[in-house]
Amino acid sequence: MIKVALAQINCVVGDIEANSRKIVEWANRARDQKADLVVFPELAITGYPPEDLIFKPNFIDQNLAALEMAAEAIRGIAAIVGFVDRKDGLYNALALLEEGQIGAIYHKRRLPNYSVFDEKRYFSAGKENGIATVKGTRIALAICEDLWYEMQIDGDIDLLVSINASPFSYTKLKTRFEVLKKRSRELNVPICYVNLVGAQDELVFDGQSAVIGADGELRMLAKPYEEELLICGDRQSAVSVPPLMEQMYGALKLGLKDYVRKNRFQKVILGLSGGIDSALVAVIAADAIGAENVMCVLMPSPFSSKGSIEDALMLAENIGVETKIIAIGALMEEFDRALSDHFRGREKDVTEENLQSRIRGAILMALSNKFGYLVLATGNKSEMSVGYATLYGDMCGGFAPIKDVLKTTVYRLCEYRNKIGEVIPQAILTKPPSAELRLNQTDQDELPDYETLDAIIKLYIEEDRSISYIEKLGFDRQVAIKVAALIDRNEYKRSQSPVGTKIGDRAFGKDRRMPITCRYSES
Secondary structure (H helix, E strand, O other), rough: OOOOOEEOOOOOOHHHHHHHHHHHHHHHHHHHHHOOOOOOOOOOOOOOOHHHHHHHHHHHHHHHHHHHHHHHHHOOOOOEEEEEEEEOOEEEEEEEOOOOEEEEEEEOOOOOOOOOOHHHHHOOOOOOOOOEEEEEEEEEEEEEEHHHOOOOOOOOOHHHHHHHHEEEOOHHHHHHHHHHHHHHHHHHHOEEEEEEEEEOOOOEEEEEOEEEOOOEEEEEEEOOOOOEEEEEEOOOOOOOOOOOHHHHHHHHHHHHHHHHOOOOOOOEEEEOOOOOOHHHHHHHHHHHOOHHHHHEEEEEOOOOOOHHHHHHHHHHHHOOOEEEOOOHHHHHHHHHHHHHHHOOOOOOOOOHHHHHHHHHHHHHHHHHHHOOOOEOOOOOOOHHOOOOOOOOOOOOOOEEOOOOOOOHHHHHHHHHHHHOOOOOOOOHHHHOOOOOOOOOOOHHHHOOOHHHEEEHHHHHHHHHOOOOHHHHHHOHHHHHHHHHHHHHHOOOHHOOOOOOOOOOOOOOOOOOOOOOOOOOOOO
């Protein structure tokens, strides 16, 4: 059997020149480690997903030229590389490169068109099985989704190689290994599975490339969230899959890191309230890009408690980030004066509460414009679901790291991070959550308790369950109706929220596409 290297690399969408240079560099590294074949992820030349760049003829031309350059440059080792092929249509393809030549080419047969995937918009489906031979080893070829269906291979094969851009979700790894186990046993061959690593907008590719034995057992597993050259057969140690919270925290960290780095920002800025959501975002940011690149701004109002300010400052000191304090009381008074004639005869209500949030948003955006910082929004999925957030206030920002994290999971992630090193003060973890936009306010004044709310959100959004179904599970019908109504009527807010890392099975954004103008309602 030949010696195979899996090149788990981080590509940048559209940076064809840099991606192709990296492919050549890693092929040389694999050759130097005596590998016979090196395998790169799906669409490694273009980055994944290239989306509507596919419609640009020059983009396809550059990708084909880069493939030819890589073929010419890679010597002394065979390489399997993902690219976009153009024949009678456009194809998600792989090519075998060997001694300066482009050999076997395979077109992806199964095009995913669900969840975050939209491949039928761009590609034609291949019709033929892919077979390549390297040093007498007969290899069946697959590209990502192909592997999730039964494969009929003509003749005997020695190995199945699958190239992938499989994004992370908290249920994906278990399902992925179940598919690999099933396919290896059906074909009675080992599988070399290489997965992309890195983040692209809301998607995080976790890597965790793997070697599966013909018996379906996991033999080798690459590190999550890191580039790695996995030489098949080199490791003898036991394979362990990271615990769920470790996986989720790693995905959030990489999602933020790559969004900042690939969009050429140096530093980020966020409002630090003393609450748990902004605390988690601040810690993730410090872990992802370094505390020296994180600015936290405290913007106390007359309703901010002394404890919240102290907790925020303690957190900032623990993680070593710079802080600014900009009190907004005087600005609130100016707004009150400017609007008093226009609001005469009306009681103070949520309007004045939201003004506080919008003042804070304007301050963060001003600092962002002046110093070039990327503003991080700190809202979680529970808040985004029911609209418990202020448009142009706490929703403003360029990236929302915990947009797909339910409130109950926010607490679990904070507890996980504190086990690594206790940086989040216990007071933040134990006090009742509050926006502190009025005296003695708590989140539960307007919302069900978060255990109930998050359970209903998962059922209604991630599983598309009806109110009747939710009620049969034991939830109060009126509470379910209220939550569903809030979800339905706040689509317009979510459509204007910043992009954020997807970690679940159904995130807002690419994953869930609902009409904004809509008369249908479960409630």
